Amino acid sequence: MIRDITIGQYYPADSLLHRLDPRVKLFTTVIYIIALFSFKGIVGLALITGFLYYVIKISKVPFRFMTRGLKAIIVLVVITSIFSLLGTPGDIVFWKWKSLQLTDAGIINAVLMTIRLVYLILGTSLMTLTTTPNQLTNGLETALAPLNKFHVPVHSIAMMMSIALRFIPILIEETDKIMKAQMARGADFENGNLIQKAKAMVPLLVPLFVSAFRRAEDLAMAMEARCYNGGEGRTKMKPLKYTQEDYNAYGIVIGFLVLVIIAANVVPFPQ
Amino acid sequence: MSIILDKVNYSYSEGTAYHVQALKDINLKIEDGEFIGIIGHTGSGKSTLIQHMNGLIKATSGGIYFHGQDIYDEDFNMKELRSRVGLVFQYPEHQLFETTIFDDVCFGPKNLGLDKKTVELRAFEALRNVGFPHELFYQPPFDLSGGQKRRVAIAGVLAMKPEVLILDEPTAGLDPAGRDEILGLISQMHKELGITIILVSHSMEDVAKYVDRIIVMNQGSVMYDGVPKDVFRQYKELEAVGLAAPQVTYLMHELQEKGLPVDVDATTVEEAKESILAAFR
Numbered sequence: 012m013i014r015d016i017t018i019g020q021y022y023p024a025d026s027l028l029h030r031l032d033p034r035v036k037l038f039t040t041v042i043y044i045i046a047l048f049s050f051k052g053i054v055g056l057a058l059i060t061g062f063l064y065y066v067i068k069i070s071k072v073p074f075r076f077m078t079r080g081l082k083a084i085i086v087l088v089v090i091t092s093i094f095s096l097l098g099t100p101g102d103i104v105f106w107k108w109k110s111l112q113l114t115d116a117g118i119i120n121a122v123l124m125t126i127r128l129v130y131l132i133l134g135t136s137l138m139t140l141t142t143t144p145n146q147l148t149n150g151l152e153t154a155l156a157p158l159n160k161f162h163v164p165v166h167s168i169a170m171m172m173s174i175a176l177r178f179i180p181i182l183i184e185e186t187d188k189i190m191k192a193q194m195a196r197g198a199d200f201e202n203g204n205l206i207q208k209a210k211a212m213v214p215l216l217v218p219l220f221v222s223a224f225r226r227a228e229d230l231a232m233a234m235e236a237r238c239y240n241g242g243e244g245r246t247k248m249k250p251l252k253y254t255q256e257d258y259n260a261y262g263i264v265i266g267f268l269v270l271v272i273i274a275a276n277v278v279p280f281p282q
Numbered sequence: 283m284s285i286i287l288d289k290v291n292y293s294y295s296e297g298t299a300y301h302v303q304a305l306k307d308i309n310l311k312i313e314d315g316e317f318i319g320i321i322g323h324t325g326s327g328k329s330t331l332i333q334h335m336n337g338l339i340k341a342t343s344g345g346i347y348f349h350g351q352d353i354y355d356e357d358f359n360m361k362e363l364r365s366r367v368g369l370v371f372q373y374p375e376h377q378l379f380e381t382t383i384f385d386d387v388c389f390g391p392k393n394l395g396l397d398k399k400t401v402e403l404r405a406f407e408a409l410r411n412v413g414f415p416h417e418l419f420y421q422p423p424f425d426l427s428g429g430q431k432r433r434v435a436i437a438g439v440l441a442m443k444p445e446v447l448i449l450d451e452p453t454a455g456l457d458p459a460g461r462d463e464i465l466g467l468i469s470q471m472h473k474e475l476g477i478t479i480i481l482v483s484h485s486m487e488d489v490a491k492y493v494d495r496i497i498v499m500n501q502g503s504v505m506y507d508g509v510p511k512d513v514f515r516q517y518k519e520l521e522a523v524g525l526a527a528p529q530v531t532y533l534m535h536e537l538q539e540k541g542l543p544v545d546v547d548a549t550t551v552e553e554a555k556e557s558i559l560a561a562f563r
């Protein structure tokens with residue numbers, strides 16, 4: 012049940028995308044988001060769709076695994092597109108009621124908004140699906156290392172992030188376990204009104220917090236026992252190193268962005 | 283005829299990269315009043331199996347019948363099943379949440395919709411049944427020792443007065459005295475209250491000493507199902523799947539090899555003693 016949440020989950024496979032340096036993937040994701048929210052016209056859309064299709068294809072992650080992440084945000088997508096559908100003024104008005112109106116621009120807007128959100132989720136979840144949380148924070152830490160000069164505690168932030176990410180599946184598992192244990196004692200998490208449901212959470216949350224604190228304490232102890240003392244002078248077991256594949260990927264991604272920008276200026280239609 | 287499992291299959295995370303088939307074609311019949319031990323190597327599917335018996339996990343395929351009723355029927359009362367088939371999880375002390383021990387034990391019966399008086403009476407009885415000291419009833423449960431917490435958690439399930447009590451490694455992490463106490467208690471409840479007991483355990487000695495029937499799990503399937511003597515006679519096959527027979531069984535086999543006419547089927551120290559003494563008479 013709870014285990015079906017896929018956002019932030021890693022899908023083990025052996026593909027080019029899995030092999031790439033996490034910094035490349037972070038950079039690509041940023042570029043992809045920029046392209047997604049700045050493209051204009053049908054050619055730009057085609058370019059982005061092609062790019063997304065290509066990376067999904069080479070990632071070897073089953074598509075159905077990605078769509079599961081979509082299910083979680085479907086409500087959000089529907090609400091945003093309804094708002095842009097009925098709230099955009101335009102030239103051709105098909106229908107009007109008080110401040111709500113259905114216009115040509117509204118329809119285009121709604122379609123674009125839906126496409127953007129869906130692509131956004133697909134693209135970003137592809138990154139987390141092909142990158143282990145450890146690699147991801149490692150990449151972030153290296154990429155953000157220059158900020159150290161401005162007294163930003165990059166290492167501590169990265170460490171906190173990787174611990175937090177590491178604990179998500181553990182906490183999910185723990186929640187599952189405690190829920191089952193309380194259900195075995197007749198607890199009911201599904202039925203009842205809002206107040207009853209909130210009350211039903213107490214037997215779940217208290218043990219969950221107790222165990223989270225216990226785990227945190229154990230982890231802190233284990234880290235101290237191994238002489239962890241922050242980022243100062245700390246070396247890495249697997250330092251990140253670019254390979255030829257990574258440089259090629261940078262090239263492709265920059266080329267992609269340039270194409271999208273050109274397309275937006277040459278063929279900015281429709282819109 | 284209390285619980286029947288008919289061709290039960292179960293897979294975790296079906297349709298993903300983490301797909302694991304935890305149970306394969308399980309057919310079992312659990313009669314009223316039995317004392318059953320389930321053994322099997324780590325990851326053989328014991329915990330998964332027992333969670334099917336009170337409907338916490340729904341079989342991917344196959345049927346489960348409780349007193350002849352299909353528990354996957356639309357109108358089957360799952361909540362009632364869970365009160366009649368009590369399940370004590372591995373490390374149950376992690377589920378305690380109330381401000382006092384007594385209140386925590388009240389949680390189960392309260393969920394059954396009983397009135398306050400009955401709830402408290404049952405909690406009281408359950409705590410007494412597990413031999414919990416009265417002075418500690420109104421203490422917070424978090425400060426207790428591991429063994430004491432374990433008792434509270436077992437009482438929490440007992441207070442629902444189940445007909446079938448399933449315990450997943452109830453003695454894991456307890457000292458020998460605590461282990462004997464808990465198992466003694468369970469065996470006593472079996473005898474006095476007539477509760478059907480299903481005990482998951484990694485200790486062959488414990489299983490041999492208390493249960494009348496052993497189910498051996500191996501990689502999600504039932505490998506053996508029979509009385510302890512018959513099961514432990516296959517000790518070579520058991521060893522092959524990471525299990526063993528009780529220590530005395532080995533001793534008896536060695537004695538026999540050395541020429542002493544002892545009963546190699548002895549599985550408990552008591553039986554072994556009798557048989558060795560008889561051999562010298």
Ligand SMILES: Nc1ncnc2c1ncn2[C@@H]1O[C@H](COP(=O)(O)OP(=O)(O)OP(=O)(O)O)[C@@H](O)[C@H]1O
Pocket residue numbers: 294295302303304322323324325326327328329330331
């Ligand atoms: N929540 C879960 N999600 C995915 N796989 C699981 C889950 N729980 C168990 N498994 C897998 O199912 C199989 C059976 O696990 P199960 O917990 O039933 O074993 P077990 O016999 O109880 O082991 P142990 O003696 O260690 O308690 C194992 O391969 C395990 O990895």
Ligand SMILES: [Mg+2]
Pocket residue numbers: 328329330372450
């Ligand atoms: Mg188990």
